Amino acid sequence: MNKMDLDGKRGGVSRRTCLKLIATAAGGVAAGVGSAKFVGRLGRAPEGTWRVLTAGEASLVEAIAEQIIPADRDPGAREVGVIFFIDRQLDGPYRRFAAKYRAGLVCLAQTSQAVFSKPFESLAWGDQTKLLQMLESNKIPKDIWTKPSASEFFNLVRDHVMQGFYGSPRHGGNRNYASYKMLGLEYPRVIGQNRYG
């Protein structure tokens, strides 16, 4: 695991500070949408650490997530904070998947080394895509993936990325309802004006 435990810097602002800022923003949205009771129960994220993932695992999951929903003219998985959704759920209802994540991420890192002789995060965009396509179709070096299977792991992460991108921001992703904006859905809906009578 320690091989992946990197704390990358980007554009002068440390990645971790950046993520902290996003976390604060996401918390603000949740307070607006949910009840006070709900926010109280979730509590604040522990300062500077992830709930379940190591920093290295988080950056790897985030790289996969960005492949699954890349940024274009609309934000991608990274920008809307899908990683916060996943980390938070792995400490909640998805606790039952935590071991599968951990094992799958090790296999993914090994597959990347075996095929491209580089860590996944350092691969060119197109090579990352190719690697994930290999996982999706289970066309991978056989000795690396036993449990979970490559496609099982890929589908699990894919589903969770979709949930983090399109679900309610109260769970940590979909910052500012970015995906709703992308689809042209107003949120919050203005109700009370009699426009549908």
Add this chain to the structure above:
Amino acid sequence: MANKHVNAVIVGAGAGGGVVSKVLAEAGLSVVLLERGTWQTFDDHTDDELFSQRTTVLGNAYGPDDARYCRVCENPDGSTRIVLPSESGYNNVAACVGSGTLSYGAMAWRFMPQDFKMRSTYGCPEGSTLDDWPISYEDLEHCYERAEWEIGVAGDDSTNPFAAPRRKPRPMPAFPYNKEARVLIKAAERLKWHPFPIPMLRNSIPYGGRPQCIHMRSCVGFACPINAKCGTQNTVIPAALATGNCELRTNTVVSEVMIDERGHARGVRYFDSNDRLQEQTADLVVVSASATETARLLLNSKSKLFPNGAGNNNDWVGRNLQGHAYCGADGLMPEEIYEEAGPGACVAFSDFNHGNSGLRGGGMLCNEFIPLPYLYTGIRPPGAPRWGLAHKEFQRRNYKRTIRVKGPVQEMPVFESRVRIDPALKDHWGIPVVRLSGHRHPHDIEIAKFIVGKAEQLLRETGTSEVWTSVPGAGGPSGGQHQAGTCRMGNDPKTSVTNRYGQMHEIDNLFVADGSLNVTNGGFNPALTIMALGYWVGEYIAKEWKSGAHFHV
């Protein structure tokens, strides 16, 4: 301190039990209504797609919870897996006051007269236990009417020539059609089909002291923020409580119907909100806990005279588990047809419920409820990219251009599709859990393919060529939120569990009042029929009670 003896204890405050509580309380019986869940409102979970009753990936908004409940599913090869309530194999029904009627899509269907006479209309196919109901549509008609007026239904049959006959119109006018419905209606008229508005347990005008619907896009799977959706939790249950004769106890989990030495029901044992075991004795017991949980409770209630569970000496309790073979087609329109007017489903076609050559029964078709953004990620033509920029492009381009035409297709009951008790696994309270096993009848796939063909035909008639279909697989058993059939009513005690009034053949003060009674499940969403059965069973008990048959043991 012991609970005070009452006339009736009812297990489950959903579509069936909620109605029974009102009928009995108004007839002057003292009633205790037990509900394993609690009172829920929109504010508890708001419009959170991932934590609703429709998409349950993070849990069921209105229960049951993953921490205390589980079931076992038997795979076709005999191996088993444990399923949580938030996983699809669990076949969940909401655990709260009102149960599914709090968060349903609220379609308010009456079954058709033929739906009560499936065996005499079509004959029984090999491998099925298809039969007629012991009651007819005409018997149940006044109960449908009571459900429509006391709980509240909006609808209009005037353009549906296949509608079951009725004495009285519905109390509220139908909802208007939205943009996609208007597109479908034009196509349907060219095909000589008969479009009509879906009847809804939703206020199209202010009704029952509650306001008019505000058309949330998050409607199905969610409680209504303004209480414009009509369920038992905001109609008959408050009415039962208002009589002063009914006490509702929430967070109570019933473990057993107590049967005495002479084979009469004595009351129930339950765990209260502090997980303490309590007894509630009663002159009669009504079980209305859904087709899976009702069967489980009866099977778990073993006694000297009923070593295989209450009223189960002929081994029919838990058998014939049915749901609906849900199927249909999806199409992409050349232009945006999305309208911000939830829940979206508003036009139906009953042209294929019966009279399909060479086939038994059929199903209603209608346009689907608005899929929320995450649910929509699963709506794709075969082979479409599931991720990457192509995924995003599909979402952006098609979210507002998709029309889904779907329907609940009537299934052929299968004796081996069933609810049993798992020999090993227990829930939080130590109560043995449900084990589901069985398979679909091959006719389900055949009829589903036929109905899918009709849905596809309609979508193609709109002029689009981008259409794809979905047919259910043969794996099973069926069930889902439309689960039914596990305590079949009938005239012959050897081939049914209760008589025509929901009264157990073998235990005359033990009743069933939910979808378990359904001999067959119609080609329609079953909520209104379950409510009607609540009135049917409740009225019988009240009548017997008044004539002096107090079920005293």
